Amino acid sequence: MSSTELNPTHFKNRKVTLHDMCLRDGMHPKRHQISLAEMIDVATGLDEAGVPLIEVTHGDGLGGASVNYGFPAHTDAEYLGAVVPKMKNAKISALLLPGIGTVDHLKMAADLGVSTIRVATHCTEADVSEQHIGLARQMGLDTVGFLMMAHMISAEELLQQALLMESYGANCLYCTDSAGYMLPHEVTERITLLRANLKPETELGFHGHHNLGLGVANSMAAVAAGANRIDGSAAGLGAGAGNTPLEVFAAVMDRMQADTGVNIFKLMAVAEEQIIPMMDELVRVDRDSLTLGYAGVYSSFLLFAKRAGAKYGVPSQDILLEMAKRKAIGGQEDLIEEVAMEMAKARG
Ligand SMILES: C[C@H](O)CC(=O)C(=O)O
Numbered sequence: 001m002s003s004t005e006l007n008p009t010h011f012k013n014r015k016v017t018l019h020d021m022c023l024r025d026g027m028h029p030k031r032h033q034i035s036l037a038e039m040i041d042v043a044t045g046l047d048e049a050g051v052p053l054i055e056v057t058h059g060d061g062l063g064g065a066s067v068n069y070g071f072p073a074h075t076d077a078e079y080l081g082a083v084v085p086k087m088k089n090a091k092i093s094a095l096l097l098p099g100i101g102t103v104d105h106l107k108m109a110a111d112l113g114v115s116t117i118r119v120a121t122h123c124t125e126a127d128v129s130e131q132h133i134g135l136a137r138q139m140g141l142d143t144v145g146f147l148m149m150a151h152m153i154s155a156e157e158l159l160q161q162a163l164l165m166e167s168y169g170a171n172c173l174y175c176t177d178s179a180g181y182m183l184p185h186e187v188t189e190r191i192t193l194l195r196a197n198l199k200p201e202t203e204l205g206f207h208g209h210h211n212l213g214l215g216v217a218n219s220m221a222a223v224a225a226g227a228n229r230i231d232g233s234a235a236g237l238g239a240g241a242g243n244t245p246l247e248v249f250a251a252v253m254d255r256m257q258a259d260t261g262v263n264i265f266k267l268m269a270v271a272e273e274q275i276i277p278m279m280d281e282l283v284r285v286d287r288d289s290l291t292l293g294y295a296g297v298y299s300s301f302l303l304f305a306k307r308a309g310a311k312y313g314v315p316s317q318d319i320l321l322e323m324a325k326r327k328a329i330g331g332q333e334d335l336i337e338e339v340a341m342e343m344a345k346a347r348g
């Protein structure tokens with residue numbers, strides 16, 4: 001399927017599960033400071049709008065609270081304990097990066113009523129997810145393998161990593177465009193290959209970032225090629241230029257006659273009346289976030305680069321470009337300060 005074929009034929013009556021990220025990926029631009037009241041209000045609004053899945057944790061997943069990633073306003077247990085009991089229909093998911101989150105975190109999240117565990121690794125490191133995926137599946141959870149920075153490897157290499165996660169027990173595999181770097185034909189290529197080679201019952205998902213303004217187009221390409229779960233955030237609240245704006249994607253799916261089960265007007269109201277007022281700065285495509293997408297840099301590096309740039313008197317855009325040159329990946333947040341220091345020194 002080519003991305004030029006994005007017409008209603010490929011969408012009509014397709015069931016598409018929307019997964020909201022503003023209470024997890026949105027924790028990055030909020031410096032992990034979302035209050036319990038905001039978590040409950042937003043999650044309740046999304047639930048009432050019919051969004052079936054909502055992710056809640058520290059921006060870097062369970063156990064992310066640390067010097068390296070930032071300390072949140074509340075613990076994961078406090079956030080999950082506050083939100084899960086308030087949900088009428090929506091299910092709550094938690095992200096877990098092995099090495100940051102542990103098996104104990106996974107058990108804690110399951111005890112608090114999380115239905116979905118998404119085990120995230122860098123796109124070449126699926127083998128570190130075996131224990132967490134295996135346990136989540138054994139516990140009867142909806143278990144997702146989440147391959148980050150998927151633009152850094154070919155479709156064939158991504159497939160090999162996805163096959164590993166599927167063999168560990170994942171019932172859904174994600175192509176994750178953490179840098180918002182991918183173009184629609186690159187999404188099409190990856191999802192098409194995954195669809196052709198994973199088990200027919202294994203679901204496929206796409207997680208986009210809007211750094212090149214392509215979150216919606218890339219998510220459409222993913223659905224057309226066989227994905228049935230799409231991540232996005234109300235008003236795009238997420239790292240970098242944000243995630244695929246969920247209300248926009250839902251409206252497009254409506255026009256394409258796909259079935260998301262979402263009330264788009266209620267979702268628009270959550271975006272407009274709840275999320276926009278919560279933003280510390282408008283999450284949008286600007287020079288730095290566009291640089292992430294253009295150069296293929298991990299979206300969560302944005303605020304780290306801004307802070308280091310201000311501290312060492314180096315343009316944050318230059319720091320981000322250097323991070324791209326070094327092919328830095330998630331987990332290397334501490335390298336940003338080092339790079340800024342070196343650049344300041346070299347520039348006298
Ligand atoms: C930990 C990251 O924020 C996960 C994610 O949303 C991405 O890679 O994109």
Ligand SMILES: [Mn+2]
Nearest residue numbers: 025178207239
């Ligand atoms: Mn993300």
